[in-house]
C-alpha cells in the first residue's frame with residue numbers, strides 16, 4: 208500500500224518536472240523554429256535589387272564561405288612566414304652578419320579578425336567608460352550638492368546619439384592624436400571614445416542611485432562605530448551599491464555594443480560594423496546573406512557579453528539569493 | 533558605584549515636518565547609575581526610539597542634553613553601542629566580520645591581531661554563536677542575527693549598551709533564550725543598559741528600573757518603577773512570585789489605565805475634523 212503511494216507520488220513529481228522541462232527547454236526551441244520557418248517562407252517574396260531576400264539556408268552557407276576564406280588566409284600567412292624564414296636562413300648561411308628582416312604578414316582581415324577587432328574595441332571603450340563612470344557615480348551618490356551640479360550634464364548628454372558624437376570625436380581625435388608611429392589606429396580610438404561617451408551614463412546614474420540608497424540603518428551603524436570616510440565607503444557604501452552598479456554596467460555594455468557597430472561603420476574601424484558597411488557597398492549577390500549572418504553574429508555576441516557580466520555579477524554580489532535575469 | 537553615570541536633563545526634540553515642527557519629546561529627565569539595567573516602556577509611537585537615538589547621538593536634542601560621565605553627548609560613538617531593532621548587520625559580512633568591524637575600530641593599536649581574534653571569538657561565544665561564526669546574515673535565523681548584533685555591541689566594551697526592542701521581532705521561545713543570555717552577560721560584565729521594550733514581562737524580568745513613558749506628542753517620563761528583585765532571576769520561579777506580579781500589574785495599570793490609548797478610529801476622526809477646520813481658519817486670517 209505505502210509502496211503504491213510512493214510510486215504515485217513519484218509519478219506526480221515526474222509529471223510536474225516534465226511540464227517544467229517542456230516549458231523551459233522546448234518552448235525556446237519552438238520559438239526559434241517558428242521564426243526560421245517564417246523567415247524561410249517569407250524571404251522569396253521580398254525581391255531586392257540584389258535578388259531575393261536570402262533564406263536561412265543561404266545565410267548558413269555564407270558561414271561556410273567565411274570559414275573557408277579564413278582558412279585560405281591562414282594558409283597564405285603560413286606560406287609567407289615559411290618563405291621569410293627560408294630566405295633569412297639562406298641569407299644567414301651566406302653571411303652570418305647579414306641584416307635580416309622579420310615582417311608581419313599583411314593579409315586581408317577576415318570575418319573572424321573583424322569579430323576580434325570589434326570585441327577588443329568594445330571592451331576597451333566599456334573599460335574606459337566604467338573607469339570614469341564608477342568613481343564619478345560614487346562621488347555624486349555620496350554628495351547631494353555634487354549630484355545637483357552634475358545631474359544636468361548627465362541628463363543633457365545621455366540621450367545624444369552616437370551618430371552625433373562621431374563627427375566631433377573624429378575631428379578632435381584627428382587634431383589631437385598625431386604621432387609618427389601611432390600605437391593604435393585612429394579609427395580604433397574614434398570608435399572607442401564614441402562607445403565610451405555613449406555607454407558612460409547608465410553606469411554613472413545607477414552607481415549614484417545605489418550609493419545614495421544605502422539603508423539608513425547601515426549608515427547609523429557606521430555612525431555609531433564612527434568609521435572613517437574611506438572605511439565607510441569601502442565597507443558600507445560600495446557593497447550595498449554593488450547590485451545597482453552591475454545593473455548599470457549591464458545596460459552600459461549593451462549600449463556599448465550597439466553603438467560600436469554604428470561607430471565602426473562610419474569610422475571605418477575594421478570590425479563587424481565595417482564588415483556590414485563593406486558588404487552594403489559591395490552589393491554582390493552574397494552581400495545580403497552576409498549582412499544577415501553578421502546581424503545574427505552581432506546579436507549572439509551581444510547576448511554572450513550580457514551573460515558574462517551576469518556571471519561576474521553572481522560571482523561578486525554578496526546577495527547570492529538575488530535572482531538575476 | 534551609585535554615582536550618576538548617565539543623565540538626561542530636560543531633553544526635548546522637535547522634528548521638522550511639512551505641517552510644521554512636531555514636538556516628539558518634552559522635558560525628559562532621567563538619571564542612570566553605572567551598571568543599572570533600565571527599560572523604557574510605552575505605547576508605540578510615543579518616542580522611545582527617539583530617546584534612545586538622542587542618547588546614542590544619532591539625533592540631536594532640541595532642548596536640554598545628555599551627559600555621560602560628566603561629558604555632554606552630541607555625536608554617536610562606540611562607547612554607546614546600539615543594538616538595533618532589526619539587527620542591522622552588514623549582509624555582505626560574516627558574523628565574525630560584523631563583530632570585527634567594531635572591534636577593529638575600538639581596539640586598533642590597543643590589541644594585537646591575535647588578541648582581537650580571540651576577543652571577537654569570545655564575544656560570539658558569549659551569545660552562543662560559536663557554531664555559525666563564519667556564516668552570513670542571510671544564512672542565520674532572526675534570533676541568531678540578533679545575537680550577533682548583541683555580540684557586535686558587547687565587543688566594543690561600551691559604557692552604555694542601548695537596545696531598541698532587541699527581541700521584538702522574535703518568537704516567544706527564542707526571545708526567552710536571548711533574555712536569559714542577556715541577563716547572564718549583564719551579571720558578568722555589569723554593563724549599563726537601556727533597553728526599549730513593549731513587553732511587560734520582559735521589562736520586569738530584566739530591569740532594575742522601568743521607565744514608563746506618557747503618550748506623545750510631547751511625551752515625557754510618566755512614572756519610574758523600581759524592581760528590586762534579587763538576581764539571578766529565574767523566570768519560572770518568578771511566575772508565582774507575588775512581588776513580581778505586583779510590579780507586573782503596576783506596569784500594566786500604567787499602560788492600560790493611566791495612558792490608555794484613545795481608540796485609533798476616534799483619533800482618526802478627530803484628526804480629520806481638525807484638517808477640515810484648518811483651511812477655514814487660514815482663510816479667515818487671510
Ligand SMILES: Nc1ncnc2c1ncn2[C@@H]1O[C@H](COP(=O)(O)OP(=O)(O)O)[C@@H](O)[C@H]1O
Pocket residue numbers: 547548549554556574575576577578579580581582583748
Ligand atoms: N525623523 C523623524 N521625523 C519626524 N518625525 C519623527 C522622526 N522620528 C520619529 N518621529 C515621530 O516621533 C514620534 C516618536 O517616534 P518613535 O521614537 O519612533 O516612537 P517609538 O519608538 O516609541 O515607537 C512618532 O510620532 C514619530 O512619527
Ligand SMILES: [Mg+2]
Pocket residue numbers: 580581696
Ligand atoms: Mg521604536
